[in-house]
Amino acid sequence: xxxxxxxxxxxxxxxxxxxxxxxxxxxxxxxxxxxxxxxxxxxxxxxxxxxxxxxxxxxxxxxxxxxxxxxxxxxxxxxxxxxxxxxxxxxxxxxxxxxxxxxxxxxxxxxxxxxxxxxxxxxxxxxxxxxxxxxxxxxxxxxxxxxxxxxxxxxxxxxxxxxxxxxxxxxxxxxxxxxxxxxxxxxxxxxxxxxxxxxxxxxxxxxxxxxxxxxxxxxxxxxxxxxxxxxxxxxxxxxxxxxxxx
Amino acid sequence: xxxxxxxxxxxxxxxxxxxxxxxxxxxxxxxxxxxxxxxxxxxxxxxxxxxxxxxxxxxxxxxxxxxxxxxxxxxxxxxxxxxxxxxxxxxxxxxxxxxxxxxxxxxxxxxxxxxxxxxxxxxxxxxxxxxxxxxxxxxxxxxxxxxxxxxxxxxxxxxxxxxxxxxxxxxxxxxxxxxxxxxxxxxxxxxxxxxxxxxxxxxxxxxxxxxxxxxxxxxxxxxxxxxxxxxxxxxxxxxxxxxxxx
DNA sequence: CGTGAACTTGACAGAATTCAAAGTCTGTGG
DNA sequence: CCACAGACTTTGAATTCTGTCAAGTTCACG
Numbered sequence: 001x002x003x004x005x006x007x008x009x010x011x012x013x014x015x016x017x018x019x020x021x022x023x024x025x026x027x028x029x030x031x032x033x034x035x036x037x038x039x040x041x042x043x044x045x046x047x048x049x050x051x052x053x054x055x056x057x058x059x060x061x062x063x064x065x066x067x068x069x070x071x072x073x074x075x076x077x078x079x080x081x082x083x084x085x086x087x088x089x090x091x092x093x094x095x096x097x098x099x100x101x102x103x104x105x106x107x108x109x110x111x112x113x114x115x116x117x118x119x120x121x122x123x124x125x126x127x128x129x130x131x132x133x134x135x136x137x138x139x140x141x142x143x144x145x146x147x148x149x150x151x152x153x154x155x156x157x158x159x160x161x162x163x164x165x166x167x168x169x170x171x172x173x174x175x176x177x178x179x180x181x182x183x184x185x186x187x188x189x190x191x192x193x194x195x196x197x198x199x200x201x202x203x204x205x206x207x208x209x210x211x212x213x214x215x216x217x218x219x220x221x222x223x224x225x226x227x228x229x230x231x232x233x234x235x236x237x238x239x240x241x242x243x244x245x246x
Numbered sequence: 247x248x249x250x251x252x253x254x255x256x257x258x259x260x261x262x263x264x265x266x267x268x269x270x271x272x273x274x275x276x277x278x279x280x281x282x283x284x285x286x287x288x289x290x291x292x293x294x295x296x297x298x299x300x301x302x303x304x305x306x307x308x309x310x311x312x313x314x315x316x317x318x319x320x321x322x323x324x325x326x327x328x329x330x331x332x333x334x335x336x337x338x339x340x341x342x343x344x345x346x347x348x349x350x351x352x353x354x355x356x357x358x359x360x361x362x363x364x365x366x367x368x369x370x371x372x373x374x375x376x377x378x379x380x381x382x383x384x385x386x387x388x389x390x391x392x393x394x395x396x397x398x399x400x401x402x403x404x405x406x407x408x409x410x411x412x413x414x415x416x417x418x419x420x421x422x423x424x425x426x427x428x429x430x431x432x433x434x435x436x437x438x439x440x441x442x443x444x445x446x447x448x449x450x451x452x453x454x455x456x457x458x459x460x461x462x463x464x465x466x467x468x469x470x471x472x473x474x475x476x477x478x479x480x481x482x483x484x485x486x487x488x489x490x491x492x
Numbered sequence: 493c494g495t496g497a498a499c500t501t502g503a504c505a506g507a508a509t510t511c512a513a514a515g516t517c518t519g520t521g522g
Numbered sequence: 523c524c525a526c527a528g529a530c531t532t533t534g535a536a537t538t539c540t541g542t543c544a545a546g547t548t549c550a551c552g
Contacts, residue, residue, distance in 0.1 A: 079400075079404075081404065081408050082408070082489065083408055087404055087407065087408060089400055089403070089404075100393065100396060101393055101396050101397055101400065102393070103389045103390060103392070103393040104389075104390045104391070104392075104393030104394040104396075104397060105393070105397070109397055109400070110400075129382065129385065129386065129389075130382075132379075132385065133379055133380075133382050133385065134379075136375065136376075136379050139375065139378065139379065139385070140375065143349045143350075143375075143392070144349055144350045145350070146349070146350075146389070146392045146393075146396070147346060147347055147348070147349035147350030147351070147392075148350040148351075149396055150346060150347045150350075150392070150395055150396050150399060151347050151350060151351070151355055153396055153399035153400055153403060154325075154335055154347065154355070154356075154399055156403045157335070157399060157402045157403035157406055158325075158327065158333050158335075160403055160406040160407035160450075161333065161406035161449075161450030162327050162328075162333060162450055164539075164540090165539075165540070195498075195499095196498075196499065196500095197498080197499095203407075204406075204407030204408055205540075205541090206540075206541060206542085207498090207499075207500095208499095208500080208501085208540090208541075208542085209540065209541075210499095211499060211500050211501080212500080212501075214500095215500070215501085227498095227499085227548090227549075243328060410507075410508090411507080411508070441530075441531095442530070442531065442532095443530080443531095451508080451509090452508080452509060452510080453530085453531075453532095454508090454509080454510085454531095454532080454533085455508065455509080456531095457531060457532050457533080458508095458532080458533080460531095460532095461532075461533085473516095473517075473531090
């Protein structure tokens with residue numbers, strides 16, 4: 001397990017960090033806020049919390065109290081599938097929110113597990129709700145994130161329903177690629193924080209299928225993969241694979 | 247096309263209708279509100295609109311302005327699948343909201359089409375947002391509905407990913423059954439407002455598969471179906487079919 | 493360097509789609 | 523009221539895809 005810089009840096013940074021100087025502000029919950037509003041929001045954020053790889057941020061069914069914004073690292077959200085295994089419902093990256101689905105029932109619907117050593121900002125929901133009542137701009141932003149989450153789920157449902165195995169994998173890779181690119185990292189060469197099993201659970205395929213597909217993609221020159229390091233050599237071909245008609 | 251009573255009754259009722267005396271209030275957006283708060287909400291609801299069967303309430307991509315609460319009738323929400331057909335993303339019944347997924351992008355992500363002659367309450371989002379700033383209870387209720395919508399999408403994704411064809415159909419039928427029952431109608435005998443094609447689009451199967459499955463369920467005595475009239479003769483057996491392991 | 497977990501590869505069987513065609517319902521117009 | 527046309531539904535046979543089972547291989551960590 002490679003302990004990345006985040007953890008070492010967390011101790012000194014924890015006190016200094018606030019939303020005002022956070023590099024991910026533009027894509028996080030307080031996006032669009034400035035001045036006093038931003039500082040008020042910053043006060044709502046109670047604490048930062050470190051979560052090591054494979055550790056759980058919150059369990060499924062645990063009582064809901066806070067939302068979490070990912071400061072660094074990556075999480076998977078999953079819930080027990082009736083069939084027995086774990087169904088992966090999403091991959092959550094820097095600047096994104098965790099726990100939105102807990103508001104209705106008052107309990108976390110899924111559990112969140114760190115795919116790499118991570119840090120999150122803890123956002124107590126009660127305090128957030130109170131602030132939103134005074135900051136309509138923040139409420140709008142919150143609704144937008146909610147809506148985006150809903151749309152993401154819908155895309156996932158569509159992927160699972162309509163797409164064949166090669167398309168499912170291609171769509172996942174392209175999704176990851178775009179999100180890494182949006183965060184200033186390479187969209188064509190990255191490290192998979194998900195295991196083959198995780199990928200299988202997300203696409204609802206078997207590990208064997210994932211392995212076969214990656215080999216096939218590699219052999220046809222669409223990408224190059226070695227363990228968890230992946231290079232999208234031919235993004236256009238991957239986009240073509242992601243189209244449903246074939 | 248059978249013009250149901252709703253339309254004939256709509257003209258006289260339209261003016262008299264308000265949330266205070268609406269029979270669906272308990273499961274609609276203003277649930278939990280009372281007194282002045284409820285009346286304030288009632289004023290936000292701009293108008294009622296009649297949508298006949300197969301008519302479209304809003305198109306996908308149309309600019310977002312209002313949410314809609316279903317007053318009577320039933321809708322399907324769908325969006326164009328990359329493959330070409332329509333992917334059904336949900337069935338919306340009395341007391342439920344339409345348009346939540348439009349808030350993020352400012353455009354309706356999917357189109358809503360009436361499955362039967364229907365009426366909706368038009369809820370302008372700007373006015374709603376303004377009211378929510380003054381009514382924290384309403385804001386909480388709104389968030390809860392949002393969260394529930396997200397959870398519903400997740401269940402749908404899980405259904406599509408993990409369930410085999412018989413389970414998908416069984417789960418849909420049980421879902422409809424429970425929702426009809428929650429609305430005071432029979433949960434064991436009802437009329438399918440969805441065509442076989444709609445069912446296929448929702449479960450991401452083919453019309454042929456749906457037809458075969460219904461025949462099989464009928465032959466094994468689980469249900470009785472004649473055109474679009476369905477009777478769940480053996481709900482226990484249907485629940486058993488809905489389990490994922492097999 | 494060894495051990496166990498993660499990953500890859502192959503052969504086979506089962507499930508669902510596709511293609512093709514017959515049968516049924518609905519609403520229109522005579 | 524009845525006949526007809528088109529859409530909707532049902533049924534059958536062949537094909538394709540993915541899962542299952544069973545090895546073998548590589549990688550990570552002690």
